[in-house]
Amino acid sequence: MEHHPAIKTVIERIEKDLIGGAADTAKEVMTAMAQVVEDSQATSVESLYKEMEKAAIAVLKVCPSFAPPINVLHMMMGTIEKDIESGASLAEARQHLADTQAYFSQMIATAFEKIADIGAELIHDGDNVFMFSMTSSVWKVLRRAKAQGKSFNVLVTEARPANEGLWTVDEMHKSGVTVEVSIDACLAELIARSNIAFAGVDAIAADGSVFNKAGTYLSALAAREYGVPFYFVSDTLKFDTSTLLGLPFRSDPVTYKEVLGDKKYSSGVKVVGKLFDTTPPYLIRAIITELGPVPPSACINVMWNMKRSKRISELIPDWAHNRL
Amino acid sequence: MAHQEIVQLADRFRRLELHAAHSGRETRRALEAVMAESRATTLSELTEELHENIGYLLQSLPPYAPPLNSINRALLYLEDATRAGLSLEEVKHRQNELEANETDPIINREKIARYLIDSIPQDGVVYTHTLSETILGVLIELHLMGKLKRVIVTESRPNNDGWETARRLAEIQLPVCLTIDAAMPAALEKAHLMLSGAEIINLDGSVVGKIGAHLAAMICERYSKPLYIIADTSKINYIGWGDFYLTSLSPKDLGLNFSHPELQVSGSLFDITPAELISGYATEKGIVNASEIPSIISDKRVSRWLMEQLSKRL
Numbered sequence: 001m002e003h004h005p006a007i008k009t010v011i012e013r014i015e016k017d018l019i020g021g022a023a024d025t026a027k028e029v030m031t032a033m034a035q036v037v038e039d040s041q042a043t044s045v046e047s048l049y050k051e052m053e054k055a056a057i058a059v060l061k062v063c064p065s066f067a068p069p070i071n072v073l074h075m076m077m078g079t080i081e082k083d084i085e086s087g088a089s090l091a092e093a094r095q096h097l098a099d100t101q102a103y104f105s106q107m108i109a110t111a112f113e114k115i116a117d118i119g120a121e122l123i124h125d126g127d128n129v130f131m132f133s134m135t136s137s138v139w140k141v142l143r144r145a146k147a148q149g150k151s152f153n154v155l156v157t158e159a160r161p162a163n164e165g166l167w168t169v170d171e172m173h174k175s176g177v178t179v180e181v182s183i184d185a186c187l188a189e190l191i192a193r194s195n196i197a198f199a200g201v202d203a204i205a206a207d208g209s210v211f212n213k214a215g216t217y218l219s220a221l222a223a224r225e226y227g228v229p230f231y232f233v234s235d236t237l238k239f240d241t242s243t244l245l246g247l248p249f250r251s252d253p254v255t256y257k258e259v260l261g262d263k264k265y266s267s268g269v270k271v272v273g274k275l276f277d278t279t280p281p282y283l284i285r286a287i288i289t290e291l292g293p294v295p296p297s298a299c300i301n302v303m304w305n306m307k308r309s310k311r312i313s314e315l316i317p318d319w320a321h322n323r324l
Numbered sequence: 325m326a327h328q329e330i331v332q333l334a335d336r337f338r339r340l341e342l343h344a345a346h347s348g349r350e351t352r353r354a355l356e357a358v359m360a361e362s363r364a365t366t367l368s369e370l371t372e373e374l375h376e377n378i379g380y381l382l383q384s385l386p387p388y389a390p391p392l393n394s395i396n397r398a399l400l401y402l403e404d405a406t407r408a409g410l411s412l413e414e415v416k417h418r419q420n421e422l423e424a425n426e427t428d429p430i431i432n433r434e435k436i437a438r439y440l441i442d443s444i445p446q447d448g449v450v451y452t453h454t455l456s457e458t459i460l461g462v463l464i465e466l467h468l469m470g471k472l473k474r475v476i477v478t479e480s481r482p483n484n485d486g487w488e489t490a491r492r493l494a495e496i497q498l499p500v501c502l503t504i505d506a507a508m509p510a511a512l513e514k515a516h517l518m519l520s521g522a523e524i525i526n527l528d529g530s531v532v533g534k535i536g537a538h539l540a541a542m543i544c545e546r547y548s549k550p551l552y553i554i555a556d557t558s559k560i561n562y563i564g565w566g567d568f569y570l571t572s573l574s575p576k577d578l579g580l581n582f583s584h585p586e587l588q589v590s591g592s593l594f595d596i597t598p599a600e601l602i603s604g605y606a607t608e609k610g611i612v613n614a615s616e617i618p619s620i621i622s623d624k625r626v627s628r629w630l631m632e633q634l635s636k637r638l
Contacts, residue, residue, distance in 0.1 A: 155590065158481075158578060159506070160479075160481065160504045160505065160506060161504055169587065173587070178588075179587065179588070180587075180588040180589070180590040181578065181587065181588075181589055181590070182573060182578075182589060182590045182591030183481040183482050183505070183535070183573065183577070183578060183591060184481065184504070184505045184506045184536075185480065185481055185505045185534075185535040185536030185539065185595075186535055186536075186573065186590070186591030186592065186595075187539070188538055188539050188542070188595065189535075189590075189591050189592060189595065190590060190591065213506075214504065214506040214507050214510075215504075215505075215506030215507075217509050218506060218508060218509060218539055218543070221509075221539075221542055221543065221546065222539060222542065225542055254503060254504055254507065259479060259502060259503070259504060260487065260502070263487070265487075265490065265491050265494060266491075266494045266495065267494075268493070268494030268495075268497060268498070268499060268500060269490045269491065269494045269500055269501075269502055270499075270500070270501045270502070271501070271502050271503065272476065272501040272502070272503045272507075272510075272511075273503030273504055273507030273510055273511065274507065274510055277506075277507070277509060277510065
């Protein structure tokens with residue numbers, strides 16, 4: 001089955017892991033879907049829908065376990081589904097899809113500015129700020145606080161197996177923020193000295209639990225033990241509407257090579273564990289989004305207000321169980 | 325000038341080459357060498373020489389109870405001898421009494437495994453963090469008794485001691501799963517219980533262990549999984565002042581090679597697990613709870629000189 005060149009390109013880039021992160025993947029998926037609409041020779045809303053559905057299924061098949069690109073598919077497919085229901089003309093449908101793309105671009109452009117403003121308000125002069133692993137959204141918060149003239153210290157652990165925490169060390173150094181680094185097993189000690197803790201997000205569930213790099217749950221647990229407020233930082237694209245269907249997050253396993261490298265042990269040693277973990281809602285003070293700080297109990301309200309596609313929702317269970 | 329064996333021992337402590345389980349015996353042997361090879365002509369001179377060597381050793385002592393207990397026993401032996409008016413020759417002749425106070429770690433492990441057997445379900449899945457000679461011995465005994473299905477171990481950064489645990493268990497055909505420290509919650513979810521070693525068991529029941537043990541204990545509490553400390557009574561610190569020196573991490577521990585030399589590496593190599601997170605302490609004298617720890621130590625006397633030296637370090 002031949003796909004639109006823009007779809008073929010984005011599929012290839014996702015499969016080869018050539019796109020930087022979830023937000024960038026979402027942007028590229030949106031651009032590709034918009035290109036399908038723009039180049040379509042469809043003569044009816046229904047035939048345009050069929051072209052978009054074919055493209056969406058192809059993208060969904062290769063979509064990794066993060067929510068933003070799937071939410072883009074929901075946005076675009078949800079828009080045209082609504083037009084089919086309301087009997088809109090093809091021209092109207094094309095305009096609505098263009099509006100959806102513009103809304104998405106505007107949201108992407110402004111969300112992190114708002115998030116940085118809100119997050120920076122939580123940081124005070126003289127604070128020790130713990131952050132787990134690396135995430136550009138938390139870096140933006142920290143840089144905004146620094147730009148506001150606040151003097152604070154960032155504490156971070158290495159975040160095995162890929163050591164993304166060391167990227168944070170480099171980024172903070174470039175931004176002129178003092179930083180201390182340690183091993184993951186020391187995170188309780190670092191959090192005990194902190195005034196506030198932040199982590200990024202891979203996906204947010206309807207019940208307010210948050211899926212992120214392994215070690216995040218451990219950090220949140222330690223934060224609760226020491227009475228340190230624990231915040232996640234994320235735009236609302238990371239709210240995973242598939243969890244409304246009761247579906248679990250999908251996580252890749254930690255591989256032998258990631259832990260032991262080239263070291264050879266007998267076959268009796270198996271490397272186990274997941275690259276991601278789930279932080280339960282009771283350990284979370286709030287998720288800082290472009291809408292403001294969202295408490296875990298309010299996550300479901302955010303999701304109910306997000307555009308969802310019936311067709312994508314039908315496909316998600318098969319996607320979640322690798323049956324698509 | 326410290327005795328050569330004391331200098332070598334201090335160097336091994338500084339490099340963290342010596343595990344707590346062996347450190348008491350090694351310390352006792354080094355102190356015996358000091359006494360045996362001493363050129364002192366009076367008991368007072370011998371005591372002074374021992375003080376000098378112990379002072380040197382204390383500077384590099386990690387937070388381990390066994391060497392501190394061995395030092396205390398040697399000092400008490402000399403203090404008792406002085407009070408009893410023993411001659412220098414008598415003291416040197418009878419110094420093998422120090423060894424008699426030690427328990428056999430191999431026999432201890434067998435005893436601990438027997439005490440523990442009812443606390444472990446058939447086909448039990450045990451989680452442990454890092455490397456403990458005592459735990460390895462107990463796991464081997466439990467495996468021979470046919471109790472275990474699998475052991476899950478976390479790698480235990482920075483020196484990845486958990487790898488060695490995995491290697492040694494695999495050697496005896498005990499299925500073992502290794503994972504990253506950050507995956508402790510997932511590991512404990514699959515385990516029936518956690519066994520943790522100890523560098524020090526304080527009299528209040530708190531335990532000094534390899535960094536990460538406290539975090540794992542918090543997860544045990546969250547998941548309602550029992551946590552047993554596996555240690556013989558040589559790990560009990562009835563002297564006090566043993567856990568203030570938790571050894572800081574260095575950039576080398578993280579393998580860092582950053583361009584900014586002012587980067588600060590934080591954290592300790594050891595942490596302290598509070599007693600309220602611990603279900604029981606499996607020792608060669610049985611499984612006890614925190615309040616029973618003081619009662620399983622027969623001799624709780626502490627050398628006055630040692631107390632003075634340790635208080636200076638605070």
